[in-house]
Amino acid sequence: MSTLPVSVPPFRQVAVIGAGTMGRGIVMSLANAGVQVLWLDNNPQMIEQGLQTVEQTYAHNVRQGRISEAQAAERRALVQAAADYPALAEADLVIEAVYENLELKQQIFRQLDTTVKAEAILASNTSALDIDAIAAVTDRPERVLGLHFFSPAHIMKLLEIVRGAKTDKAVLDAALELGRRMGKVAVVSGNCHGFIGNRMLATYVREARAMLLEGAYPHQVDGALQGFGFAMGPFRMYDVVGIDLEWRTREMAGKGQDVPEVQVxxxxxxxxxxxxxxxxxxYRYAEGSRQAEHDPEVDALVQQVSEQLGYQRREIGAEEIVERSLLALVNEGAKILEEGIAANSHDVDLVYLNGYGFPADKGGPMAWADTQGVSAIRDRLLALQERFGEHWQPAALIERLAAEGKRFAEVQEGRA
Incomplete structure (x- = not known):
């Protein structure tokens, strides 16, 4: 195993593996920051298309007056296609951005570990997978971390930097510095399924889907949450990112397809x-439009699915929709704090403000909870637990803070 130097030299040359949507955005984020980029994909045609997308994006930015032609030319010149893994030998950092499949990512990391220089840092753009399982196939786990960009990566501000069990602090510091160079809001997360953002999102989306089965419709859930101030509700969000992504993931994993909440x-x-x-x-979308239009056919499908599953549908008001959605976020956020996955409640809020469209004027889910009072949050969770079951049991941290009269803002590294 290599010995990590006290400091990590600046990233002068970064390689990106994968030329899909995420890879393209990451490449542009790096080039925009003045970093030389080597780009590799096992399908040369994907690289060709990726380079065209980069060219078109910069041309559009010039037309919009966002950058000059000279800046566009400079950024394009920083991006070069790589023919194979040996071409990446001198990269200071390699970011893998292929689809979410642990075996495939491990295979890539094994190959990188034997190809790139010993002091290079290896990063995965995974949105949920185990960074330690990826690091374990290398001889340099202290130089492996997650760099979870949000799509589109050249536009979205958030960057979750995922700390593996053996990731060295110097590596995290270098990643934070790179995040700053790219103009990102960088937040360090511990390693767990979904990290900070997607782990909390899973509980939020579970509630939204449960409410569809109980009596709500997609446009009602989205309307209530957008009324609270979210940039978009969960079902609008799924339409934007693609409903099929999770569906295909469940299919590939061979599990999760029979859960009632995903039947719609x-x-x-x-x-x-x-x-x-x-x-x-x-929703429906007219040709060339991103405007979501209410579709009664979806309402009928929701009703049919919930009745087939044996639900007695009832009216669900905007207040209940907002209450259950927000408290699901807060309760999971409290567990993340308790486990030390996030360093403090401000980091949790940064993730939700910059990656998930939480209303800026509310300060983030944990700041919002502090304005409500933690003991009031605990009482509201207990009421939901009594009504809907054990998954609403308040996190131990909430019980402790409520008993001590403290706020989430007073928690540091899992300790109040």
């Missing part, structure tokens, strides 16, 4: 309604 998604995907890209998802 499954039916939509079986009908080819994947979201904006197919002009039909939870």
């Amino acid at each position: 998604d499954n039916r939509l995907c079986e009908l080819g309604r994947f979201g904006q890209k197919t002009r039909m998802g939870y």
Whole structure:
């Protein structure tokens, strides 16, 4: 195993593996920061298309007056296609950005470990997978970390930097510095499924889907949360990112497809309604438009699915929608703090403000909870637990803070 130097030299040359949507955005984020980029994909045609996308994006930015032609030319010149893994030998950092498959990522990291220089840092752009399982296939786990960009990566501000069990502090510091160079809001997260943002999102989305089965409709859930101030509700969000992504992941994993809460998604995907890209998802979209239009056919499908599952539908008001959605976020956020996955509540809020469209004037889910009072949050969670079951049990940290009259803002590294 290599011995990590006390400091990590600046990243002068960075390699990106994967030329899909994420890879393209990451490449542009790096080039925009003046970093030389080597770009590799096992399909040369993907690199060709990726380079065209980069060219078109910069040309559009010039037309919009965002950058000059000279700046565009400078950035384009920083991006070079790489023919194979040996071409990456001198890269200071390699960012893998292929699709979410642990075996594939491990295979890439094994190859990188034997190809790139010993002091190079290896990063995965995974949004949920175990960084330690990826690091374990290398002889340099102290130089492996997660760099979770948000899509589109050249526009979205958030960067989750995921700390593995053996990731050296110097590596984290170098990643934070790179984040600053790229103009990102960089937040360090511990390693758990979904890290900070997607782990909390899973509980939020579970509630939204549960409310569909109980009696709400997608446009009602989204309307209530957008009324609270979210940039978009969960079903609009799924239409934008593609309903089929999770559906295909469940299919590949061979588990999770029979959970009641995903049955509406499954039916939509079986009908080819994947979201904006197919002009039909939870909503309809006119040709060339991103404007979501309410679709009564989806309401009928939601009703049919919930009745087939044996639910007695009822009216669900905006207040209940907002209450359950927010408290799901807060309760999971408290568990993340308690486990030391996030250093403090401000980091949790930064993730939600910059990556998930939480209303800026509310300060983030944990800041919002502090304005409500932690003991009031605990009482509201207990009421939900009594009504809907054990998954609403308040996090131990909430019980402790409520008993001590403290706020989430007073928690540092899992300790109040």
